[in-house]
Amino acid sequence: MVKRFLSEFRIYLCNRWVSCIPSHRVRLFLYRDMMKFQLASRCAIFMDCTFDGAGNFSLGKNSVINGKCRLDNKGAITIGDNVSISQEVMILTADHDTDSSDFAGRNRAVVINDYAWVGSRATIMPGVIIGKGAVVAAGALVTKNVEPYSVVAGIPARKIRERNTDLHYQLDYRRLFQ
Numbered sequence: 001m002v003k004r005f006l007s008e009f010r011i012y013l014c015n016r017w018v019s020c021i022p023s024h025r026v027r028l029f030l031y032r033d034m035m036k037f038q039l040a041s042r043c044a045i046f047m048d049c050t051f052d053g054a055g056n057f058s059l060g061k062n063s064v065i066n067g068k069c070r071l072d073n074k075g076a077i078t079i080g081d082n083v084s085i086s087q088e089v090m091i092l093t094a095d096h097d098t099d100s101s102d103f104a105g106r107n108r109a110v111v112i113n114d115y116a117w118v119g120s121r122a123t124i125m126p127g128v129i130i131g132k133g134a135v136v137a138a139g140a141l142v143t144k145n146v147e148p149y150s151v152v153a154g155i156p157a158r159k160i161r162e163r164n165t166d167l168h169y170q171l172d173y174r175r176l177f178q
Contacts, residue, residue, distance in 0.1 A: 007054070010034060015050040022047065024174050040081070044174040052094070060114065062171045065089075075107030075126060080114035082171050086138070090123045113148070115167045133167050 018030045031037045038058040046067040057073040060081035068088045075093030108127030119138030131148030140157040149163045
C-alpha cells in the first residue's frame with residue numbers, strides 16, 4: 001500500500017507541480033531524476049503536459065512537446081530526434097480489450113520517428129508507429145501505423161499526400177517561460 005501511495009504521489013507531483021515550473025532546465029532535471037525519463041540534449045517539454053507514470057518515456061535530441069499534451073506512457077512512448085508534438089496532443093498506450101470478458105487492460109508502445117510532426121489536438125492510439133518525416137494533421141485520430149513521409153488527416157486518419165523526403169532541419173523551439 002505504501003509503495004502504491006508513493007508511486008501515485010510521484011505522478012501527482014509531476015503533473016501538478018513539476019509541469020508548472022516555468023523553466024525548461026529545472027523541469028527536465030526533475031523529469032530525468034524523479035520520473036526516470038530518457039531525455040536527449042536540446043529537447044523541450046512545455047508547461048502543463050501530463051504523464052500517466054514514471055519511466056517508459058524517451059524524447060530525442062532537438063524534439064519538442066508543446067503545452068497541455070497528455071502522454072500515457074504506461075505502455076512506453078519513444079519519440080525520435082527533431083520531432084514536433086503540437087499543443088494538446090494526446091498519445092495513448094493503454095486501453096482495454098473490447099472482446100475480453102473481464103475488461104482486460106493492455107499496454108502497447110507508441111513510436112514516433114525522427115522529423116515527424118504531430119498537429120494540435122491529434123490523438124495517437126496504442127501500438128501506433130509514426131514513420132520518419134510523417135505529418136499527422138491537427139485533430140487527426142491515428143489508429144494505424146503511418147508510413148514514412150506520409151501526411152495523414154481525418155477521423156480515422158488517412159493518407160492525403162507525401163511529404164518532401166529531403167529533411168535536415170534541427171528544431172530549437174525552447175521559449176523562456178514555457
